[in-house]
Amino acid sequence: xxxxxxxxxxMAGGSGTRFWPLSRRRRPKQFLPIATERTxxxxxxxxxSHQIPLRRIFTIANASQSKMIRRLLPQLPKANxxxxxxxxxxxxxLILATAHVYLKDPEAVVGVxxxxxxxxxxxxxxKKLQAAAEAARRTESLVTxxxxxxxxxxxxxYIHYSRDGILKFAGEKFFPVESFREKPSLTTxxxxxxxxxxxxxxxxFLWRASVFARAIERFAPDYHPYWERMLKALKKKDRTMLSKxxxxxxxxxxxxxLMEKAEHxxxxxxxxxxxxxxxxxxxGDFWPRDENGNARRGMVISIDGRENIVYxxxxxxxxxxxxxxxxxxTKDVLLVGRRDRDQEVKKILEMLAKTGKTELI
Amino acid sequence: xxxxxxxxxxMAGGSGTRFWPLSRRRRPKQFLPIATERTxxxxxxxxxSHQIPLRRIFTIANASQSKMIRRLLPQLPKANxxxxxxxxxxxxxLILATAHVYLKDPEAVVGVxxxxxxxxxxxxxxKKLQAAAEAARRTESLVTxxxxxxxxxxxxxYIHYSRDGILKFAGEKFFPVESFREKPSLTTxxxxxxxxxxxxxxxxFLWRASVFARAIERFAPDYHPYWERMLKALKKKDRTMLSKxxxxxxxxxxxxxLMEKAEHxxxxxxxxxxxxxxxxxxxGDFWPRDENGNARRGMVISIDGRENIVYxxxxxxxxxxxxxxxxxxTKDVLLVGRRDRDQEVKKILEMLAKTGKTELI
Numbered sequence: 001x002x003x004x005x006x007x008x009x010x011m012a013g014g015s016g017t018r019f020w021p022l023s024r025r026r027r028p029k030q031f032l033p034i035a036t037e038r039t040x041x042x043x044x045x046x047x048x049s050h051q052i053p054l055r056r057i058f059t060i061a062n063a064s065q066s067k068m069i070r071r072l073l074p075q076l077p078k079a080n081x082x083x084x085x086x087x088x089x090x091x092x093x094l095i096l097a098t099a100h101v102y103l104k105d106p107e108a109v110v111g112v113x114x115x116x117x118x119x120x121x122x123x124x125x126x127k128k129l130q131a132a133a134e135a136a137r138r139t140e141s142l143v144t145x146x147x148x149x150x151x152x153x154x155x156x157x158y159i160h161y162s163r164d165g166i167l168k169f170a171g172e173k174f175f176p177v178e179s180f181r182e183k184p185s186l187t188t189x190x191x192x193x194x195x196x197x198x199x200x201x202x203x204x205f206l207w208r209a210s211v212f213a214r215a216i217e218r219f220a221p222d223y224h225p226y227w228e229r230m231l232k233a234l235k236k237k238d239r240t241m242l243s244k245x246x247x248x249x250x251x252x253x254x255x256x257x258l259m260e261k262a263e264h265x266x267x268x269x270x271x272x273x274x275x276x277x278x279x280x281x282x283x284g285d286f287w288p289r290d291e292n293g294n295a296r297r298g299m300v301i302s303i304d305g306r307e308n309i310v311y312x313x314x315x316x317x318x319x320x321x322x323x324x325x326x327x328x329x330t331k332d333v334l335l336v337g338r339r340d341r342d343q344e345v346k347k348i349l350e351m352l353a354k355t356g357k358t359e360l361i
Numbered sequence: 362x363x364x365x366x367x368x369x370x371x372m373a374g375g376s377g378t379r380f381w382p383l384s385r386r387r388r389p390k391q392f393l394p395i396a397t398e399r400t401x402x403x404x405x406x407x408x409x410s411h412q413i414p415l416r417r418i419f420t421i422a423n424a425s426q427s428k429m430i431r432r433l434l435p436q437l438p439k440a441n442x443x444x445x446x447x448x449x450x451x452x453x454x455l456i457l458a459t460a461h462v463y464l465k466d467p468e469a470v471v472g473v474x475x476x477x478x479x480x481x482x483x484x485x486x487x488k489k490l491q492a493a494a495e496a497a498r499r500t501e502s503l504v505t506x507x508x509x510x511x512x513x514x515x516x517x518x519y520i521h522y523s524r525d526g527i528l529k530f531a532g533e534k535f536f537p538v539e540s541f542r543e544k545p546s547l548t549t550x551x552x553x554x555x556x557x558x559x560x561x562x563x564x565x566f567l568w569r570a571s572v573f574a575r576a577i578e579r580f581a582p583d584y585h586p587y588w589e590r591m592l593k594a595l596k597k598k599d600r601t602m603l604s605k606x607x608x609x610x611x612x613x614x615x616x617x618x619l620m621e622k623a624e625h626x627x628x629x630x631x632x633x634x635x636x637x638x639x640x641x642x643x644x645g646d647f648w649p650r651d652e653n654g655n656a657r658r659g660m661v662i663s664i665d666g667r668e669n670i671v672y673x674x675x676x677x678x679x680x681x682x683x684x685x686x687x688x689x690x691t692k693d694v695l696l697v698g699r700r701d702r703d704q705e706v707k708k709i710l711e712m713l714a715k716t717g718k719t720e721l722i
Contacts, residue, residue, distance in 0.1 A: 021679065299718075301709055301712055301713060301716075301718075303698075303702075303705060303708050303709055303712070308697075312695055315693055315694065315695060316693060316694045316695070316718070316721055317694070317695045317696075317697065318382065318694060318695070318696045318697070318698070318709045319697055319698065320687075320696065320697070320698025320699060320702055320703075320705055320706065320708075320709065321698055321699040321702040321705070322686065322697055322698060322699060325683065325697065326681075327695070327697055329690070329695055332676055332677060333676065333677045333678070333679060334673055334676060334677070334678045334679070334688070334690055334695070335678075335679045335681065336669075336678065336679070336680055336681070336683055336686065336688055336697060337679070337680065337681025337682060337683060338681060338682040338683060341664075341681055341682045342681075344664060344681060344682070345681065347664050347681075348662055348664055348679045348681065351662055351664070352662060355662075357662075357677070360677055
């Protein structure tokens with residue numbers, strides 16, 4: 001048996017408001033230089049392309065996002081930017097993307113990656129990625145990366161794993177998954193952290209295309225007809241049919257639709273400096289900081305400024321006695337807010353929508 | 362005796378740092394739209410020109426400032442923008458400017474006005490200005506406006522006046538000045554306010570040119586030779602000589618050099634909504650404010666933003682939970698500071714100077 005190839009699917013269809021005013025409806029986080037000076041999707045693509053040849057890297061996003069992807073990633077073969085017929089959740093997207101790979105090689109391994117996450121330690125990530133691909137090749141399992149929690153987050157899903165039945169591939173441990181847990185309450189999150197056998201669901205998955213097909217059939221049988229029809233539509237290159245099927249698939253995340261139900265899933269420790277960079281506050285950990293904890297893009301001059309996050313590239317920001325602020329300057333909007341209230345940025349958007357200032361959303 | 366004409370001298374040579382980053386070395390406060398949407402010198406000029414014909418309005422400032430004045434006030438006859446040969450304090454400037462008027466008409470009344478103060482109630486100001494001109498015409502006094510203190514400021518000089526010997530001109534009361542007092546300590550300022558017969562020195566003066574000449578001779582005799590020589594240089598139109606004299610005059614404010622020493626000075630209540638708009642905090646009283654006390658130039662959208670001062674014209678500023686901040690956006694610099702520390706803006710300038718970022722000063 002030939003060694004099955006590793007393909008990558010970069011999920012780039014997301015949208016969000018948490019990085020407003022830098023992010024806008026038409027330019028979500030993955031297309032912005034949030035964590036570094038390159039856009040997050042460029043970082044994701046470059047990281048993966050160290051190990052996976054360009055022709056085996058796919059992106060999946062809506063039509064306008066796919067246009068932006070082609071601009072940002074001109075190296076990517078044009079056909080590899082898979083266009084979602086409409087905005088759905090991750091299950092329809094992954095059925096479509098995995099079916100693409102399946103038709104090329106049903107035994108190929110598909111690695112699914114978010115386009116807007118940060119990985120600090122790329123060499124370790126690549127080593128673990130090889131090992132996870134090996135696990136997917138050699139087993140009938142869906143494989144995932146779990147991140148050791150550093151605090152009882154209520155913003156992530158958790159994976160409960162077993163310390164028994166550990167498998168090893170390429171020197172890395174793979175733990176059998178006991179269960180997937182939705183975003184918990186704070187009390188529950190604290191219990192998870194204390195228990196020690198819970199990790200955050202990073203949203204990265206690996207599976208052989210054929211294993212995915214069988215897992216859908218067995219654990220998410222409602223979706224199996226769509227899978228079958230999707231394969232047919234792709235084979236026929238019938239776009240109308242493909243759109244119709246895509247729209248018919250219940251919009252659900254892959255966690256709910258499949259991962260929570262599948263058996264024999266394996267999880268590997270994603271200890272490579274992973275972050276979903278979920279808010280302005282979070283970037284404070286990744287940007288250059290001065291001795292008073294001011295994280296910044298652009299020059300900052302400070303008199304008693306502490307623990308601020310300043311995005312004003314190419315310009316100078318002067319801080320005078322301010323603490324714990326988010327300061328974000330864009331061409332048309334300036335945001336000045338408290339770091340500990342960064343989750344309320346969406347309220348500003350609601351207000352803009354109400355007052356008809358939709359061009360700023 | 363013909364009714365003597367009223368001339369205006371607008372003092373526009375000042376510089377300062379308190380409105381940085383909007384104000385810069387080459388563009389001090391008087392050339393900026395600080396209080397309203399017009400520059401402060403335009404406001405001053407327009408206010409005065411309701412009552413004084415253009416040919417009798419002079420400005421005095423250094424060469425580069427005078428260039429800016431001609432741009433901002435194209436109506437002003439070119440020769441009326443008097444150029445200071447070098448940067449000195451107000452005494453040399455007022456000797457030069459008053460000598461200009463003296464040579465046209467020694468019995469003319471000269472009104473001296475700061476170019477960067479705000480007057481809210483212009484009709485009352487103009488009425489009082491007429492009365493003060495009348496007082497200057499009819500007496501041998503230097504005449505000034507004093508502002509009733511609203512708090513024990515340590516940032517203004519005070520004028521102690523007498524309740525006896527009140528004169529009346531054009532229906533307005535003029536109080537004999539007991540003494541001029543330099544910027545006091547807080548304790549002293551509180552005593553002044555409590556006493557009730559102290560007013561702030563507004564820096565506005567009126568005098569007949571001949572009265573000024575005699576006052577210099579009698580109360581500031583050290584300056585009298587410069588006055589005489591200045592008249593000669595102006596008569597001869599000898600610029601080199603004029604520059605030489607100007608540079609020789611001790612650089613002192615007119616308060617120290619003359620007003621504190623002169624006798625028979627009169628003060629009139631400047632109750633026309635006067636403010637020197639001395640800091641970013643002060644503009645909060647003059648700009649449009651929302652229901653949460655956010656004073657603003659430019660659109661502001663706010664979630665729990667209170668008592669902030671926002672200068673970001675033509676753009677949108679979003680506030681999230683912040684209170685008591687000064688936010689000033691310019692082309693190259695953004696300032697975010699605490700309102701109660703606005704006096705420390707100069708520290709930022711010192712830091713910029715130290716780090717060689719002089720283009721931002």
